[in-house]
Amino acid sequence: MQLIRILSQGIRYSRTWPTKPELNAIFPENKVIFLTRKGVHFLPVLSVITALVQFKLLGAEHLGQIIAMMLFLAALPLQGFYWLGIRADNSLPPALINWGNEIREQIIKHGQLQSQPGSLKSYFDLAKLLQQAYQQLDNTVMRRWF
Template sequence: MALSVISMFRQGHKYMNTWPMKKQLYAYFPECKVISATRLAITTMPPIAVVSCAMLLNTFGADYLPQTIAIGAFFLSLPLQGLLWLGHRSNQALPPALKNWYREIHSKLQQEGCSVHSFKSQPKYKELAALLKSAYEQLDQVFTRSWFD
């Protein structure tokens, strides 16, 4: 099923807000680094684009307007690239090793009586993100620490 670019941006933004940003996850998943870089780009790239365009126009004048627009568009596209990657990643199926880990975490949450979403036989990264987020919110640190030892 092909998704539109706008829906990929929305899913990327939702995935970015769902993924738990815990230091234990940085070593195992690139999401943490991509989310950090994307959040930084969302806040810094628009001002950088405006300043760089203003400096180019001030220095070189209107003769360099196409180059100025290209540089501004480049800086503005950086956060969008991160959101697009996150949107694509959220819809990918988990590899077999992560599927087993997903099952293990889901069963531990159910054993502890925590509220969890229904079990997915073919989970995707977005389901893993929601499960990890609920695990970090509802379980003690003793349980979550054992997953990364």
């Protein structure tokens, strides 16, 4: 049950995190989210094609290895969601907490705070704040921090 909770947290985190190019230099989330999304689309198909080719070339005597390779390729996106789920629950370092508070102050300054101000505790909280900032603030205001 813990694994399912972490995977679902990773999926929610990947949907919440704003995938903006200026965040690439600071956070690895953009790369992990991009590769995980591509893996979800292409790896199941690739695993079936690989299994068919291996079965054609090696025959039925290697069926166990073929199935293991197929399951490995199909399950690779789960590793990305697992990493994202663990990352979403990690607590923020003090520098990122201060940076998030500056962003929250800018949202309040522009009078566009939709949600109640809360404390930034985890990367998931930062993702929600960044998403809100990108939706409500001007791009020139957001680029000030990058």
